[in-house]
Amino acid sequence: MSTGDARPGTPVAKTTPANRSYRPRRKAASTGWLVPAITVGGLLPVAVLIWDAFTEALGANPIQRATLQTGLLTLTLLVASLACTPLRLLTGWTWPARIRKALGLLAFGYAVLHFLIYLFDHGFSLSVMFEDVLKRPFVTVGFTSLLLLLPLALTSGKNAVRKLGFQTWTRLHQLVYLAVALGALHYYWGVKKDHVPPLIYVGVIAALFALRFVRRRPPRKKVSPL
Amino acid sequence: MSDKPESNDTDPQDPRILIPGSEINPRREFLRSAALFTGTVAALGGGLEILTRRPGAGSAEAQGTDFVRPARLLGPYDTKEAVTPYQQATTYNNFYELGTDKADPARNAGSLKPRPWTVKIDGEVKKPQTVDIDTLQSWFPLEDRIYRMRCVEGWSMVMPWLGFPLAGLIRRLEPTSKAKYVQFTALLDPKQLPGQRSNVLDWPYVEGLRLDEALHPLTIMAVGLHGKVLPGQNGAPLRLVVPWKYGFKSIKSIVKITLTEKQPQTTWMSAAPSEYGFYANVNPAVPHPRWSQATERRIGELGRRKTLPFNGYADEVAGLYKGMDLRKNF
Numbered sequence: 359m360s361t362g363d364a365r366p367g368t369p370v371a372k373t374t375p376a377n378r379s380y381r382p383r384r385k386a387a388s389t390g391w392l393v394p395a396i397t398v399g400g401l402l403p404v405a406v407l408i409w410d411a412f413t414e415a416l417g418a419n420p421i422q423r424a425t426l427q428t429g430l431l432t433l434t435l436l437v438a439s440l441a442c443t444p445l446r447l448l449t450g451w452t453w454p455a456r457i458r459k460a461l462g463l464l465a466f467g468y469a470v471l472h473f474l475i476y477l478f479d480h481g482f483s484l485s486v487m488f489e490d491v492l493k494r495p496f497v498t499v500g501f502t503s504l505l506l507l508l509p510l511a512l513t514s515g516k517n518a519v520r521k522l523g524f525q526t527w528t529r530l531h532q533l534v535y536l537a538v539a540l541g542a543l544h545y546y547w548g549v550k551k552d553h554v555p556p557l558i559y560v561g562v563i564a565a566l567f568a569l570r571f572v573r574r575r576p577p578r579k580k581v582s583p584l
Numbered sequence: 585m586s587d588k589p590e591s592n593d594t595d596p597q598d599p600r601i602l603i604p605g606s607e608i609n610p611r612r613e614f615l616r617s618a619a620l621f622t623g624t625v626a627a628l629g630g631g632l633e634i635l636t637r638r639p640g641a642g643s644a645e646a647q648g649t650d651f652v653r654p655a656r657l658l659g660p661y662d663t664k665e666a667v668t669p670y671q672q673a674t675t676y677n678n679f680y681e682l683g684t685d686k687a688d689p690a691r692n693a694g695s696l697k698p699r700p701w702t703v704k705i706d707g708e709v710k711k712p713q714t715v716d717i718d719t720l721q722s723w724f725p726l727e728d729r730i731y732r733m734r735c736v737e738g739w740s741m742v743m744p745w746l747g748f749p750l751a752g753l754i755r756r757l758e759p760t761s762k763a764k765y766v767q768f769t770a771l772l773d774p775k776q777l778p779g780q781r782s783n784v785l786d787w788p789y790v791e792g793l794r795l796d797e798a799l800h801p802l803t804i805m806a807v808g809l810h811g812k813v814l815p816g817q818n819g820a821p822l823r824l825v826v827p828w829k830y831g832f833k834s835i836k837s838i839v840k841i842t843l844t845e846k847q848p849q850t851t852w853m854s855a856a857p858s859e860y861g862f863y864a865n866v867n868p869a870v871p872h873p874r875w876s877q878a879t880e881r882r883i884g885e886l887g888r889r890k891t892l893p894f895n896g897y898a899d900e901v902a903g904l905y906k907g908m909d910l911r912k913n914f
Binding site: 388390391392394395396398399400402403406410414415416417418419421422423426427430431434435479480481489490493494495496547548550551552554 | 736
């Protein structure tokens with residue numbers, strides 16, 4: 359369970375006494391708190407899950423409940439990371455872009471946790487796992503989604519873009535669309551009958567994907583908020 | 585209105601609010617960051633919890649009265665496996681009429697009123713009638729039955745039911761020669777069963793058995809659990825229990841029993857015909873199309889158990905299905 363290298367510190371120049379000379383007239387306030395706050399907030403459900411496990415708040419079938427919740431956390435955080443770019447395009451805000459990586463890595467962390475709980479559920483039997491992956495479409499798509507997230511997590515470091523080149527890196531990271539679509543399908547096929555919750559995810563993902571093609575330039579004039 | 589693409593001092597959405605003046609007050613700056621940090625942690629953490637956390641139902645207070653009954657003796661069909669505690673048996677339920685989450689039925693069961701309650705018996709019987717639940721109960725001595733219960737979702741419990749064999753009721757009604765099946769219908773009343781406001785299934789819930797399955801001595805009508813009156817979430821006041829079939833066959837809160845010539849079309853058959861068949865016998869060799877049925881989790885245990893053919897009742901019921909392809913008749 360790690361969120362990789364989501365470090366405090368942001369690409370935006372912080373105003374510190376050292377670089378004060380860059381902007382002599384006005385000083386930007388610090389934004390160093392943002393990414394650590396997203397990381398801590400995103401990990402909060404792990405603490406609550408452990409607490410729930412010890413206080414028997416997970417109900418009569420705690421493993422099933424933990425599996426479901428970590429899966430939902432994965433999907434929710436993936437959707438949140440996908441919402442960053444459309445949000446920036448629509449509003450002109452810059453902070454969504456700065457937390458995108460942390461959200462993506464949190465999603466990956468929960469996907470791994472979800473997978474580990476599934477393995478624990480089946481006594482860490484790899485034969486059962488491979489049979490499931492090969493024979494059951496619902497497991498196949500979930501596992502594929504996890505595999506797709508792996509290279510994205512591995513190339514989330516600062517140097518990855520430079521090493522791969524911006525275009526290759528961007529291409530690679532477009533796999534997240536496939537991953538989130540397969541994740542939603544995995545959820546849809548996994549529920550017995552109540553398809554409303556998975557369909558809500560499908561709808562949100564589709565809407566975000568559509569917004570991708572809304573090419574609104576960030577407003578140059580600030581509209582004063584009411 | 586300036587045209588400079590610079591962040592300004594008045595936009596609260598911009599975390600890079602510029603602080604006027606040439607000096608930044610480090611103390612104020614720290615407090616501001618700390619407040620924003622805490623707020624963001626609470627917002628994201630809280631939002632994720634709201635979207636994904638569904639805590640189990642709290643402790644279920646045993647409702648209703650104890651049945652007065654003789655000291656129990658282990659009967660020929662009782663399992664000696666550890667009984668699932670009342671708390672788990674009454675807070676982890678599938679009863680979509682009271683909500684689709686496992687904890688919903690226990691939370692919402694208060695709206696289900698098990699008295700007054702009548703059961704209509706009709707179809708291919710010589711003595712069709714509508715009978716009050718207390719009268720119906722008084723016709724038969726209540727028996728304890730400790731049965732395994734296996735859900736199609738891959739979990740199981742051991743339930744100490746109280747009830748009477750369905751065979752006694754059916755014989756009392758005198759089926760005609762045309763009676764080949766028994767159809768059961770559950771209550772339809774969105775006021776009492778708020779889950780019926782959603783169309784997750786076609787209401788009312790309908791189930792059915794072949795007549796010989798219904799007459800089998802293992803098949804009972806349950807009115808109690810753990811020595812107490814059946815709680816709403818477990819199908820008060822009257823439910824079917826067919827222990828060698830997946831749990832969804834054991835229909836809850838029954839208001840109608842109809843003997844028919846044709847095989848009834850059950851609710852789950854209509855919902856997903858390729859996944860839920862009429863027979864629904866517990867069978868580790870026939871996987872559900874989307875998941876395996878080879879193992880199950882016994883509630884209260886961490887590991888998994890191997891699922892047994894006919895849920896461990898093969899000696900008693902396998903004969904009912906001689907010559908049938910159980911893969912086709914799933």
